[in-house]
Amino acid sequence: VGTKFLVAPSWYHPMAEGPDACPLDSELAAGRHVIYIEPGMAFGTGLHATTQFCLRALESFPPRDRILDVGTGSGILAIAAAMLRKDCKIAAVDIDPVAVEYAAKDFELNEMDGRIELLVGSTDVVKGRLYDMLLSNLTCEDIIALLPDYTKLLTSNGVVLCAGILDEKLPRLEKAAGENGFRVIQSETIGHWVGVVLQKSS
Numbered sequence: 343v344g345t346k347f348l349v350a351p352s353w354y355h356p357m358a359e360g361p362d363a364c365p366l367d368s369e370l371a372a373g374r375h376v377i378y379i380e381p382g383m384a385f386g387t388g389l390h391a392t393t394q395f396c397l398r399a400l401e402s403f404p405p406r407d408r409i410l411d412v413g414t415g416s417g418i419l420a421i422a423a424a425m426l427r428k429d430c431k432i433a434a435v436d437i438d439p440v441a442v443e444y445a446a447k448d449f450e451l452n453e454m455d456g457r458i459e460l461l462v463g464s465t466d467v468v469k470g471r472l473y474d475m476l477l478s479n480l481t482c483e484d485i486i487a488l489l490p491d492y493t494k495l496l497t498s499n500g501v502v503l504c505a506g507i508l509d510e511k512l513p514r515l516e517k518a519a520g521e522n523g524f525r526v527i528q529s530e531t532i533g534h535w536v537g538v539v540l541q542k543s544s
Contacts, residue, residue, distance in 0.1 A: 344398040347422060348374040351381055352451055375425040378451040379416050382444045392479050392505035395530055395537030397422055399503045402528065403539060405430045406474035410495060412465060412488065413437075417445030419477045419503075421452050433459040435467055465491040476502040482511040489522040498544045501527070505537040512536050 343349060348371050353362040355378045366376065396419050405427040411420040414434035424432055436442050442462050449458055461467045465488060474497050478485055485504050492502055502524070507515055509531055516526060519540050528539040 343394050344401050346375055346401055346426070347377060347397050349377045349379060349418070352378050354378065355451060375422070377418060377421050377425070378448070379418060380444060380447050380451060382416075391532040391535045392507075392537060393418060395505045395532065395535070396477060396479050396503050398530075399528070399537065399539055400426060403475070403501055403503065405432075406500075407431065408471075408473045408497075409433070409475045409477065410465075410468060410471075410473045411435070411477040413478065413480045413484070414445050414460070415441050415479070417448045417454075417458070417460075419479065420445075420458050421448060421454055423475075423477070424454055424457050425452075431459075432457065433461065433468055433471075433473075435461045435463055435465070437462070437464050464488070465495060468495065471495065472497050474500050476500070478502055479505045482507040482515050486515060486518040489518055489524070492540075493522050493524075493542065496542045498542065500542045502540040502542075503537075504540060505535070507536045507538065509534055509536050512538075 353364055354366040400422055405423040409423050409430055409432045411434040414420055414436045420432050420434040439462055473495050523543045524540040526538050527541045530537045
């Protein structure tokens with residue numbers, strides 16, 4: 343994905359054991375951060391256009407000091423951010439306990455233990471904190487509903503990497519973003535899906 347990442351299932355991990363274990367092609371992985379994911383019930387295996395947009399957006403908008411991954415799913419975006427910047431502080435939240443369970447496994451697979459704070463819940467569990475960047479691969483409706491919280495959680499000029507937006511719903515998001523003090527600074531359409539980067543007004 344993009345120029346910096348390669349997403350691989352867990353059986354390509356160097357420590358993988360069993361009949362499915364398979365070495366990763368070193369030429370394919372050359373110069374890329376390899377993210378290992380245990381395929382399961384949590385969203386975010388790297389195949390979906392929305393996940394790919396967020397991974398590419400992290401190249402254009404490098405991880406900042408404090409990052410919140412809202413609806414972390416498999417944890418793929420939090421892992422990617424941690425790989426791109428070793429000293430950033432990352433929290434990942436999801437309302438689904440099953441997703442949090444899978445994210446914890448993926449953090450361990452990628453040697454992220456202790457680097458990413460993982461919490462069950464939504465923006466309510468980090469109320470009162472401030473972040474410089476939010477990762478938000480959710481539905482358009484969820485993103486719109488969370489924009490008032492995002493305004494409170496973001497520092498001045500902070501950014502939100504948003505995906506999961508069907509193209510016909512983009513005008514609704516743009517309107518809601520403006521009403522909550524955000525402006526669109528980047529967008530990309532892939533098939534029926536749109537990814538946008540929002541910036542909070544200073």
